[in-house]
Amino acid sequence: MSEQSTVGVSNLTLPNEREIRVERVFDAPPERVFAAYTDPELIPQWWGPRGTTTTVEELEPKTGGRWQFRSRGEDGSEIVFRGYFREVTAPERISQTFEWDGMPGYVSVDTASFERVGEQTRVVTTSIFHTAEERDGMIESGMEKGMNETYERLDELLAQG
Amino acid sequence: MSEQSTVGVSNLTLPNEREIRVERVFDAPPERVFAAYTDPELIPQWWGPRGTTTTVEELEPKTGGRWQFRSRGEDGSEIVFRGYFREVTAPERISQTFEWDGMPGYVSVDTASFERVGEQTRVVTTSIFHTAEERDGMIESGMEKGMNETYERLDELLAQG
Numbered sequence: 001m002s003e004q005s006t007v008g009v010s011n012l013t014l015p016n017e018r019e020i021r022v023e024r025v026f027d028a029p030p031e032r033v034f035a036a037y038t039d040p041e042l043i044p045q046w047w048g049p050r051g052t053t054t055t056v057e058e059l060e061p062k063t064g065g066r067w068q069f070r071s072r073g074e075d076g077s078e079i080v081f082r083g084y085f086r087e088v089t090a091p092e093r094i095s096q097t098f099e100w101d102g103m104p105g106y107v108s109v110d111t112a113s114f115e116r117v118g119e120q121t122r123v124v125t126t127s128i129f130h131t132a133e134e135r136d137g138m139i140e141s142g143m144e145k146g147m148n149e150t151y152e153r154l155d156e157l158l159a160q161g
Numbered sequence: 162m163s164e165q166s167t168v169g170v171s172n173l174t175l176p177n178e179r180e181i182r183v184e185r186v187f188d189a190p191p192e193r194v195f196a197a198y199t200d201p202e203l204i205p206q207w208w209g210p211r212g213t214t215t216t217v218e219e220l221e222p223k224t225g226g227r228w229q230f231r232s233r234g235e236d237g238s239e240i241v242f243r244g245y246f247r248e249v250t251a252p253e254r255i256s257q258t259f260e261w262d263g264m265p266g267y268v269s270v271d272t273a274s275f276e277r278v279g280e281q282t283r284v285v286t287t288s289i290f291h292t293a294e295e296r297d298g299m300i301e302s303g304m305e306k307g308m309n310e311t312y313e314r315l316d317e318l319l320a321q322g
Binding site: 064065083085096097104128131 | 225226227244247257258264266291292
């Protein structure tokens, strides 16, 4: 159990030189949080920083299945994110690779676990990179700000009940 | 410098829990060894264990370029290997991701360096995996036998002059 359990606050830590760990509690049970991660109708409602528009181009949430999202910024620029699911166990765990088209061949493995805490859900996400340089590059790209905006949008979606 | 410098002998070591390092000296200068790794006409002449037939389906040896090879076994079974090049610096260094279609989302980064040693070339290849389990799985799959057959075929190609 972690000391961090306040809804709306992300706890980002660096367990070793090639990992990022993020813990955050959402005010909804695991089934609803898990659905937000895997339902192609719900993902565009929260995925990505504010101001971006996400289109789900592929989503096959099962072992070996592909996913691909296109994210359009307010200036019209587009970025494609994609990868494969390594494990999808509802409503407990999702492990998937994460790539973006700007850096082909740079791949992280993101694993989210969904833990029931009363009526809430603690989501722990670990991102593993091949090298320390890749991990540090992700942090320096401003991922924490984008992540927090994304999670706030998820809070808002879940609050709609 | 390593103590290992005999042509025809691979030296496989495990520097840490998620890496495999292989060192081998080839009896040709770096330019010829590098060409064998990047020329679509030469790759089918040595790539893969004995008895397999390799078809180069994509090969764009530059940063961000894709590669995809189809390997057909003597029993007619086919395996597709693919990835992206992260760095290609002739005749010194090639870094690329490595995946096979049987396990989508399991990606290693293979980096080969080509060092001139007189008229010969020392090739040091490191394979980095996301986890120790993936590294161990690769070793247990029989990769060392396949690798040695592959390198023997490369020795034979280079001996053709």
